[in-house]
Amino acid sequence: MNFSGKKVLVTGGTRGIGRAAVEAFLRAGARVAVNGGSEKSVAKTLAELAAGGSAVGVAGDLGLVADCRRVVEGAIDKLGGLDVLVNNAGVGGPSAPIDDITEDEWNATLNINLRAVFFCMKYAVPRLRAAKGNVVNVASILGLAGRGSGLSLYCASKAGVVNLTRDLACELAPDIRVNCVCPGAVDTEMLQETGRDLGKGDLAAGYALLTKNRPMKRVAHPSEIANAILYLASDYASFVTGSIHAVDGGVMAKVG
Numbered sequence: 001m002n003f004s005g006k007k008v009l010v011t012g013g014t015r016g017i018g019r020a021a022v023e024a025f026l027r028a029g030a031r032v033a034v035n036g037g038s039e040k041s042v043a044k045t046l047a048e049l050a051a052g053g054s055a056v057g058v059a060g061d062l063g064l065v066a067d068c069r070r071v072v073e074g075a076i077d078k079l080g081g082l083d084v085l086v087n088n089a090g091v092g093g094p095s096a097p098i099d100d101i102t103e104d105e106w107n108a109t110l111n112i113n114l115r116a117v118f119f120c121m122k123y124a125v126p127r128l129r130a131a132k133g134n135v136v137n138v139a140s141i142l143g144l145a146g147r148g149s150g151l152s153l154y155c156a157s158k159a160g161v162v163n164l165t166r167d168l169a170c171e172l173a174p175d176i177r178v179n180c181v182c183p184g185a186v187d188t189e190m191l192q193e194t195g196r197d198l199g200k201g202d203l204a205a206g207y208a209l210l211t212k213n214r215p216m217k218r219v220a221h222p223s224e225i226a227n228a229i230l231y232l233a234s235d236y237a238s239f240v241t242g243s244i245h246a247v248d249g250g251v252m253a254k255v256g
């Protein structure tokens with residue numbers, strides 16, 4: 001895929017899936033603005049990126065609407081425009097039954113996982129419209145189905161991203177395409193804690209337990225999600241909008 005001359009903002013680009021997307025866009029010739037929650041994490045990422053010359057940093061806490069605006073406007077300013085917005089930043093939220101979940105936890109989870117997706121899009125839309133650009137949102141298979149394992153806020157936030165994608169794809173067509181990737185389990189810091197807990201300290205054993213009933217019997221590498229993000233952002237997907245892509249090793253294909 002060729003993204004030469006394209007300007008891309010990846011939120012949550014400092015590690016995990018976002019970092020893999022940043023690296024893939026850079027390899028494909030794009031100029032990339034990397035967001036993360038702190039100046040320190042963004043500076044560390046830029047220093048580590050081999051192609052750091054084509055990457056710029058836009059730190060900001062996307063749990064705050066003011067920072068959503070500052071990050072998007074900062075990216076447009078530093079890149080000289082915007083063709084692709086990848087709304088990837090997210091948190092796992094509390095793992096607890098409804099009885100124990102607080103209003104503060106609701107706000108902290110929904111603000112970054114859902115509200116930030118809306119406001120980053122809102123502030124990016126004028127430039128994306130001018131560029132005939134597109135948006136790729138990163139939700140989760142837990143936005144397509146529940147699990148009953150104490151992740152209700154995460155599930156609600158990601159379901160919100162799924163239907164926000166559909167509605168804004170209709171509203172913004174034909175100028176801006178809007179699509180969504182729903183990963184299954186991916187080997188990132190977000191999942192590693194769960195994996196270690198399951199495996200009683202042994203991550204590989206935890207992943208084996210987690211995936212033993214799943215068709216592909218393994219977790220994904222972050223680059224496998226990045227590949228789907230790049231496809232949706234590319235001209236190969238020129239007639240694709242409002243679509244929800246499960247990249248989950250077949251989990252959503254299976255009942256029971």
Ligand SMILES: NC(=O)c1ccc[n+]([C@@H]2O[C@H](COP(=O)([O-])OP(=O)(O)OC[C@H]3O[C@@H](n4cnc5c(N)ncnc54)[C@H](OP(=O)(O)O)[C@@H]3O)[C@@H](O)[C@H]2O)c1
Nearest residue numbers: 012014015016017036037041061062090140185186188190
């Ligand atoms: N891993 C999985 O199994 C999985 C499965 C389905 C969906 N997902 C989704 O994929 C996306 C990426 O997840 P991941 O697994 O790559 O997570 P991760 O390794 O924990 O990375 C999270 C990224 O989000 C950024 N971030 C978190 N809070 C932020 C905030 N308030 N403002 C700005 N940036 C913030 C982090 O940046 P800093 O560290 O710099 O703050 C980091 O770059 C998330 O939306 C997640 O829900 C993950």
